Amino acid sequence: MKTPGDSGFAFPDWAYKPESSPGSRQIQLWHFILELLRKEEYHDVIAWQGDYGEFVIKDPDEVARLWGARKCKPQMNYDKLSRALRYYYNKRILHKTKGKRFTYKFNFNKLVLVNYPFIDMGSTGSSVPQSAPPVPTGAGTHFRFPPSTPSEVLSPNEDLRSPGGMFSSVARRMARGSVSDCSDGTSVNSEIEDGNTGAGEERGERGVSGAGERGPGGGGGYRSIIHPRLSHETLFRMYGGAGNPTGHPGSRGPTGHRIHPEPLSPFPVSPLPGPGGAGLLAPPLSPALSMTPTSHLPYTPSPTLSPMLGSHFSFNPEDMKRYLQAHTQSVYNYGLSPRAFLQYPNIVIPQPHRPAADKAGLVERGERAERAATAGERGGERHHHPPLAHSAHHHPHPPHSAHPHSHSHPMHHPLHLGEEPPHMSPFKFKLQPPPLGRKQRDSQSQGKPRQSSMSSGSGSGSMSSTSGLGSSLSFGSDLSSASGSGIISASSSTQSLNSAGLPKIKVEPISDIESEEEEEVEVTDISDEDPDERDEDFELFSPRHPRAPDHHHHRLANGSTAAQHQPHPDEDLDEDVFKAPAPPPPGLSPFFTSHHTHSNVHRLLPTLKTEPVEPGDGNTPPPQTGTSGAPQTKCIPLKLRFKRRWSEDQRMEASQEESDDKKVRPEEERERERQSNGRMEMEEDGTGSGEGDSPPPLSYEGSLATPLRVSAELHRATAQLSLENKDC
């Protein structure tokens, strides 16, 4: 459903930074916008409207004025403010809703987590994480996305109990102020939230009393806007519902947990006290989380509810954790880049339970595969990865089980950071030039290596399209990008190749992982394209295809895609932009699981091939090639693909590594893709849109290595983050 895909987890760093972060001492415009949006009093000026995350500035001048007041820039006007908003396009925080005046749309995916940077994901099962979400207690400082959220209502308790450490520091920071304004002491809140101070004026104007914010409860505020589609509501709810009580996701995984949507009241009104809610511990979550579609949720959003209403944001730390866990797992499962996790220092990657036995031969692999298979708990996602035909059985990924310990096998790579071998460093896989076969060597003189041996350059960019797709499976573009980065490049395809005896993979240490972090497939483009329709990065997962003609993926996927897809009619649209976050952990998203699993496999192939068909192929029509049938088909394309990559890779090297430059890369990738063939625009979104694509081309092969790498990265990331936090 909903998107299986959910979104990307990996958000750019900036997305996670609290406003207070160094870079931005002052309140940021998007935060401000969110603040306004959540206040009823400003609904006449700016309000949610349309799709999820979409809002309209009803009174541009007023918004500008408010913004100017906040920033002490009396000269502010809409033109200037809008310029600032446009800068968000590239950042993907926002995009313009084309055709609608003064209408913009948030890409919450990017925004989420901002507030919860420190969440401890799955930490080991039992211990749950305390890590409470770092919700800033500072009242309201952060934005709470949708206005009153259930979450707020929810568990302040939990929220509160943040474990000290990082969190506290953070909280403090936030509290302090995230927003300083001109007036010294006054915090942002003052203006908007509290209304006590001068800000009052504005409010007054608006006629809202300070109290207004919350009071009304509900309804009022969001009234008209609402909208339709699953949009907000659905998404949010799905996720939100969940708060799972347990806190221990533990090994089990969230599977069953979240179920009650109800608990969270969907409705808006926040019980919370005042405005800023100072009290609120609650987190302002970003909708994104909520969005996560947990398919499993029992309830369905009621149509009646407006999206805007409460449900959206409801989600609690637990959810977040799950979310993250899911993400993590996904990463493993899909072989996605761990970068996604960099931001989460404390994350422990959950490992799936493995039932047991491994498959004989393949030790590691087998294990992984198995786990993956077993992973039922998590959600069957793992199945997604479809191994190639050859490798078929093995699932590539390494799942991390929640308890590594418990299950852990020797072979297994513990994900826990602690366990990680210190020395491990991240590796980058590179495909090497195809080794010449003996024959070839012999005949080498003649020439070129057979195709079969093609290698693909994983190179930084290369993955994007192809592999990237894979990422698209479930994760956000970011991930894909990550994969693109080559970090994890091994792909099933690779595997297959290998089996074939193809290309070798070279593992290289990556010097700066971080640099790559951001890379995304992404895009600036977003703005270019129609946001509404397109998805943003996240869309990878999203199912949008149905409508879109363009979706190549799907087609490629061919029948499989369609069939599998499940479609919810509505989903498409909404998901686009704001995709829900990853599928909930295991249990949660069944749909994820099942569907993807197999299908993915199939899809996988197609996906891969999505690649352009090289001219050589008459068959281009990958899509046609049945999923099932495909091995052959697959092979060819893969080869071609690899070849291409290889070339690229070399090229890249030659050119030097630009990897750092985020912008550059993405473009490059895209470009390449384009060149390659028309295959896909898919990538553009970064998503590969969900459905079909999911199957990523990730390489499973890499999977072997991947885990290690991942863990290493995580480890590193953790350390890093810790440091950062400390600093705070």
Added chain:
DNA sequence: GTCGGAATCT
């Protein structure tokens, strides 16, 4: 209206 470059400020 919208977009985005460029210079500049904080």
Added chain:
DNA sequence: AGATTCCGAC
């Protein structure tokens, strides 16, 4: 970094 300001182009 994140605006703010200005401005030409569409």
